[in-house]
Amino acid sequence: GQNIDQPTEMTATEGAIVQINCTYQTSGFNGLFWYQQHAGEAPTFLSYNVLDGLEEKGRFSSFLSRSKGYSYLLLKELQMKDSASYLCAVMDSNYQLIWGAGTKLIIKP
Amino acid sequence: GAVVSQHPSRVICKSGTSVKIECRSLDFQATTMFWYRQFPKQSLMLMATSNEGSKATYEQGVEKDKFLINHASLTLSTLTVTSAHPEDSSFYICSAKTTRDTEAFFGQGTRLTVV
Numbered sequence: 001g002q003n004i005d006q007p008t009e010m011t012a013t014e015g016a017i018v019q020i021n022c023t024y025q026t027s028g029f030n031g032l033f034w035y036q037q038h039a040g041e042a043p044t045f046l047s048y049n050v051l052d053g054l055e056e057k058g059r060f061s062s063f064l065s066r067s068k069g070y071s072y073l074l075l076k077e078l079q080m081k082d083s084a085s086y087l088c089a090v091m092d093s094n095y096q097l098i099w100g101a102g103t104k105l106i107i108k109p
Numbered sequence: 110g111a112v113v114s115q116h117p118s119r120v121i122c123k124s125g126t127s128v129k130i131e132c133r134s135l136d137f138q139a140t141t142m143f144w145y146r147q148f149p150k151q152s153l154m155l156m157a158t159s160n161e162g163s164k165a166t167y168e169q170g171v172e173k174d175k176f177l178i179n180h181a182s183l184t185l186s187t188l189t190v191t192s193a194h195p196e197d198s199s200f201y202i203c204s205a206k207t208t209r210d211t212e213a214f215f216g217q218g219t220r221l222t223v224v
């Protein structure tokens with residue numbers, strides 16, 4: 001079956017760095033997405049990785065290892081507004097998105 | 110990025126009535142649209158995938174006669190919840206993409222409450 005695993009909840013301190021991991025097992029791979037979702041709102045796109053390596057975009061970076069079925073989202077210089085759920089999603093061989101359950105990130109002052 | 114507009118953002122309806130939710134791509138042609146529902150503190154659950162001009166493909170366990178999806182044009186898809194019941198209360202989200210782009214763009218979501 002297809003499976004996406006990510007931690008349910010993480011807590012970090014304002015100004016610090018946090019890494020949210022995602023492991024996946026899917027039928028085929030056409031890229032991995034990270035989305036941010038604030039409570040009561042639709043997800044917003046953060047990053048897309050299809051090749052191995054690190055993609056940096058401002059305070060956010062995303063890493064992918066296809067051989068390990070592993071990705072992480074790295075958030076630097078955390079701000080209170082970064083408190084949200086972070087969803088990992090993999091596009092399978094049929095170009096369907098398989099979603100993880102999301103990681104709720106709590107930022108403390 | 111591309112804009113997807115979903116309407117209404119909130120709706121309250123009586124049990125037994127039907128509710129229509131619209132999803133429009135404002136500045137691109139959406140060849141494929143996805144409909145999700147999300148329960149509190151849970152991830153998105155794909156309900157169906159629709160391609161313009163063809164019937165929607167429903168995920169296992171989703172009643173196609175209850176959740177009617179129409180994708181009549183490249184910029185509009187609708188989800189109609191028929192004979193709504195309180196257990197249909199949820200957050201419904203659409204997303205749209207073109208065949209060229211990998212990324213799907215999300216609408217703002219619709220909070221449906223059935224009383």
